[in-house]
Amino acid sequence: QKIIYLQDYKPSDYLIPKTEMWVDFTPERTRITTDLHIERQVGVEDGTPLELDGEHLELVSIAIGDEVLGAGQYELSESGLKLLDPPQSFVLSTVVDVEPEKNKSLEGLYRSSGNWCTQCEAEGFRRITYFLDRPDVMSVFTVKMVADKDLAPVLLSNGNPVDSGEMSNNRHFAEWHDPHPKPSYLFAMVAGKLDKISENFTTKSGKKVDLNIYAEPGKAELCRYAMDALIRSMKWDEERFGCEYDLDVFNIVAVSDFNAGAMENKGLNIFNDKYVLADPATATDQDYALIERIIAHEYFHNYTGNRVTCRDWFQLCLKEGLTVFRDQEFSSDERFRDVERIDDVKGLRQSQFVEDSGPLAHPPRPNQYEQIDNFYTTTVYEKGAEVVRMLMTLLGKETFHEGVDLYLERHDGEAATIEQFIKCFEDVSKRDLSQFQKWYTQAGRPQVSYTTAYDAESKQFTLELKQTVPATPGESEKSPMVLPIKFGLVSNNGDDLGWDSVEGAEVRDDLIIMDKEDVTVQFHGVSSAPVVSLFREFSAPVTIQTKASLEEDLHRARLDGDPFNRWESLQSAILNIVSPSMAVDGPALDLDLLDQVASALSQTLDSQDMSPSFKALSLRLPNYQDYAQRVGENINPDHIKSIKRDVDRAIAERLRGQLVSLYSALHLPDEYEPNAEQSGMRSLRNQSLSLLAALNDKQIFEMVETHYNEAQNMTDRQAALAIMCAYAPDRAEPLLAHFKENFAEPMTVFDKWLSLNASIDDDRTIDRIHSLMADDRFSLETPNRVYALFGSFTQGNPTQFAREDGAGFDLIADIIMHIDKFNPQVAGRFAVAFRIWKNFESKRQNAARTALERIRDMENISPNLSEMVNKTLE
Ligand code: HT7
Numbered sequence: 001q002k003i004i005y006l007q008d009y010k011p012s013d014y015l016i017p018k019t020e021m022w023v024d025f026t027p028e029r030t031r032i033t034t035d036l037h038i039e040r041q042v043g044v045e046d047g048t049p050l051e052l053d054g055e056h057l058e059l060v061s062i063a064i065g066d067e068v069l070g071a072g073q074y075e076l077s078e079s080g081l082k083l084l085d086p087p088q089s090f091v092l093s094t095v096v097d098v099e100p101e102k103n104k105s106l107e108g109l110y111r112s113s114g115n116w117c118t119q120c121e122a123e124g125f126r127r128i129t130y131f132l133d134r135p136d137v138m139s140v141f142t143v144k145m146v147a148d149k150d151l152a153p154v155l156l157s158n159g160n161p162v163d164s165g166e167m168s169n170n171r172h173f174a175e176w177h178d179p180h181p182k183p184s185y186l187f188a189m190v191a192g193k194l195d196k197i198s199e200n201f202t203t204k205s206g207k208k209v210d211l212n213i214y215a216e217p218g219k220a221e222l223c224r225y226a227m228d229a230l231i232r233s234m235k236w237d238e239e240r241f242g243c244e245y246d247l248d249v250f251n252i253v254a255v256s257d258f259n260a261g262a263m264e265n266k267g268l269n270i271f272n273d274k275y276v277l278a279d280p281a282t283a284t285d286q287d288y289a290l291i292e293r294i295i296a297h298e299y300f301h302n303y304t305g306n307r308v309t310c311r312d313w314f315q316l317c318l319k320e321g322l323t324v325f326r327d328q329e330f331s332s333d334e335r336f337r338d339v340e341r342i343d344d345v346k347g348l349r350q351s352q353f354v355e356d357s358g359p360l361a362h363p364p365r366p367n368q369y370e371q372i373d374n375f376y377t378t379t380v381y382e383k384g385a386e387v388v389r390m391l392m393t394l395l396g397k398e399t400f401h402e403g404v405d406l407y408l409e410r411h412d413g414e415a416a417t418i419e420q421f422i423k424c425f426e427d428v429s430k431r432d433l434s435q436f437q438k439w440y441t442q443a444g445r446p447q448v449s450y451t452t453a454y455d456a457e458s459k460q461f462t463l464e465l466k467q468t469v470p471a472t473p474g475e476s477e478k479s480p481m482v483l484p485i486k487f488g489l490v491s492n493n494g495d496d497l498g499w500d501s502v503e504g505a506e507v508r509d510d511l512i513i514m515d516k517e518d519v520t521v522q523f524h525g526v527s528s529a530p531v532v533s534l535f536r537e538f539s540a541p542v543t544i545q546t547k548a549s550l551e552e553d554l555h556r557a558r559l560d561g562d563p564f565n566r567w568e569s570l571q572s573a574i575l576n577i578v579s580p581s582m583a584v585d586g587p588a589l590d591l592d593l594l595d596q597v598a599s600a601l602s603q604t605l606d607s608q609d610m611s612p613s614f615k616a617l618s619l620r621l622p623n624y625q626d627y628a629q630r631v632g633e634n635i636n637p638d639h640i641k642s643i644k645r646d647v648d649r650a651i652a653e654r655l656r657g658q659l660v661s662l663y664s665a666l667h668l669p670d671e672y673e674p675n676a677e678q679s680g681m682r683s684l685r686n687q688s689l690s691l692l693a694a695l696n697d698k699q700i701f702e703m704v705e706t707h708y709n710e711a712q713n714m715t716d717r718q719a720a721l722a723i724m725c726a727y728a729p730d731r732a733e734p735l736l737a738h739f740k741e742n743f744a745e746p747m748t749v750f751d752k753w754l755s756l757n758a759s760i761d762d763d764r765t766i767d768r769i770h771s772l773m774a775d776d777r778f779s780l781e782t783p784n785r786v787y788a789l790f791g792s793f794t795q796g797n798p799t800q801f802a803r804e805d806g807a808g809f810d811l812i813a814d815i816i817m818h819i820d821k822f823n824p825q826v827a828g829r830f831a832v833a834f835r836i837w838k839n840f841e842s843k844r845q846n847a848a849r850t851a852l853e854r855i856r857d858m859e860n861i862s863p864n865l866s867e868m869v870n871k872t873l874e
């Protein structure tokens with residue numbers, strides 16, 4: 001396969017400042033007529049050919065101006081169209097036919113529930129017409145769409161509506177004009193039968209914007225929460241980042257067939273409907289929070305991504321990392337900041353840390369790829385966001401915002417690079433950020449160790465810090481990173497101690513800036529021996545290798561002024577106690593040590609200062625992945641799972657009374673609201689019940705059944721089912737049947753039912769999955785079904801996915817190979833499930849390797865899947 005290198009980037013020889021399209025939708029095919037106004041760049045030689053991208057297109061005609069082109073003037077191939085000797089400035093007219101009905105890849109133009117829609121990022125526009133399909137070629141688009149009035153009463157594209165009207169033969173048209181030059185990946189069209197809800201928003205400068213959310217017929221009322229989230233996002237972006245919406249309308253369309261979560265097309269966001277549709281009977285608190293976040297994320301792209309886009313796909317995290325950071329900040333401002341931060345870090349550790357430690361490790365700004373679709377990774381998104389967060393920590397909030405303002409102003413309407421982004425922060429802060437930039441270009445995560453010493457006589461506290469960055473595939477030599485370390489010196493009573501002077505590193509208030517491999521920081525005038533609290537708020541994405549003593553962990557868990565480290569220390573206390581027993585031949589678990597953890601946890605649960613959501617998070621004891629990451633290699637999932645059960649049970653035994661009264665005493669208002677306060681309370685009740693279920697006690701299971709039967713919303717109902725599936729599969733079966741019968745009519749709920757079934761860990765799991773696939777409503781062609789069933793299996797059922805007999809790996813390999821034939825993006829994404837294969841003990845490793853090799857050797861494997869599997873096997 002062809003590898004694309006960052007260093008080979010070259011600006012395009014030709015630009016397309018203006019694009020006009022006429023799109024004629026009929027059930028059999030869609031005919032697309034395009035006029036490209038093309039200019040050769042100054043300095044490019046006469047006779048330089050122009051290579052337009054184009055795939056799966058049937059060329060009907062081609063002309064330059066009035067002259068129809070003949071053979072000899074252009075060459076056609078599977079990947080595009082080459083004009084051999086184009087003039088300096090000209091209009092190229094093409095007519096192509098495409099067949100959306102047959103397009104199951106969900107890239108380009110396709111049909112979802114009969115409606116036409118598009119997905120162009122990253123390289124889908126080339127399936128719609130011939131174009132320079134690269135992000136640094138920006139064009140002003142005008143699109144005229146024509147369709148049958150009954151088949152497609154709604155016709156939408158980017159920008160503002162400029163004209164519409166009736167035509168003969170029951171046909172009608174709509175014309176859209178987007179005044180903002182944009183790359184082709186932001187192009188979108190939707191044509192079909194859709195209902196909508198509408199609101200309007202007045203921007204800070206007084207401009208009125210029409211807001212519409214469209215959904216399949218009958219589903220529009222389920223878009224109310226998404227609309228509310230959109231309005232809050234628009235307001236927040238004005239207040240926090242000064243970004244004001246820049247078109248007359250903003251449309252969102254929810255479709256049921258979509259490879260990813262959503263797409264930020266200019267003025268016409270297209271969403272996977274599971275991130276739009278919600279009501280209390282069908283959506284959980286978590287669904288609501290995700291909807292809020294994804295609506296915000298796509299909206300925020302209007303500036304970070306659309307107004308300033310990426311020069312090339314290597315710069316993907318320029319828009320994605322920054323926009324994830326922005327959506328995280330939005331959620332933190334709208335909900336509980338501490339809890340959001342903990343949740344985000346849990347997510348980062350569970351996905352990005354795993355990616356970083358395995359065969360698919362890469363920097364947030366990679367320098368080579370085969371298929372860009374495979375680089376929409378957690379490293380680009382979530383680690384990219386952490387890097388932006390570190391910039392804010394390093395420079396301070398005010399200077400950081402000056403830097404973002406400068407970036408949005410300096411590069412407005414441009415396609416930018418990471419270097420240009422960093423330069424804006426250098427300019428406003430007058431700081432050299434060249435070493436900081438390594439966060440973008442170096443893969444892997446620093447491992448930090450530390451020692452402390454306190455001299456009572458001299459009142460001197462010494463902190464020695466060391467960082468190493470482990471080798472990652474293709475990168476053996478690593479240099480030290482800049483680490484912004486937020487910290488505190490926690491005294492006996494929990495207050496932070498001060499100091500008179502400090503030397504050895506740059507220390508600003510509660511921030512140490514570590515930019516070398518080793519640093520010794522000396523604090524003078526520290527009045528008593530502190531317990532050091534490092535990386536408060538998780539101020540840098542590192543792993544701390546030093547194992548704190550149980551006393552230190554518990555001190556921080558009880559008293560640290562930073563909620564993140566309070567939470568972290570309790571988790572770390574448990575993992576430290578358990579880790580010697582996690583090796584298969586390790587010593588038996590010393591359950592008595594958990595007494596002290598249980599008492600610290602109990603104190604948190606009793607505390608008046610902590611919110612219910614924070615308490616709920618504390619009750620989520622380390623999960624399978626947390627344990628597996630500690631073990632690192634030679635993993636036997638059954639062993640890990642049994643240790644986890646012992647730990648959960650031991651803590652539940654010690655807290656039984658308190659958990660029962662928490663569950664019973666918490667009363668929620670009658671009316672369901674998906675806000676942070678209420679969802680925190682529900683979460684605390686459900687977590688209490690979940691931990692109690694670890695007792696494996698009939699009485700508790702009866703409580704869970706009652707919880708299910710009395711549930712007034714999907715959050716509680718699903719929580720009860722999840723607990724039963726995890727702890728008592730036999731008792732779960734009748735509940736699951738009841739759930740399917742009574743609640744699973746909407747596909748979003750059917751998907752929950754699939755996921756719950758696939759999470760059950762017993763000998764019948766694989767057979768169960770086969771029978772779920774035979775359900776009339778299941779289809780491998782619909783990504784949401786696939787993610788629900790197999791995502792839950794690979795992520796949420798590690799013991800069955802990694803069965804010793806290899807049946808779990810085989811099942812997933814079969815599914816991937818099947819899907820690859822029509823949807824390589826989804827197949828490539830699913831191959832990620834195998835990235836942990838080398839961490840297993842040898843039997844499971846062999847089974848996984850066999851499954852991977854079977855995929856690698858399949859006939860006609862797609863380039864997407866081939867890249868993923870080969871890298872995973874390397
Ligand atoms: N920027 C969007 C990415 C996306 C995507 C990428 C590859 C294949 C299909 C896709 N659909 C959407 C979404 C986002 O990050 O906001």
Ligand code: ZN
Pocket residue numbers: 297301319320323
């Ligand atoms: Zn994004």
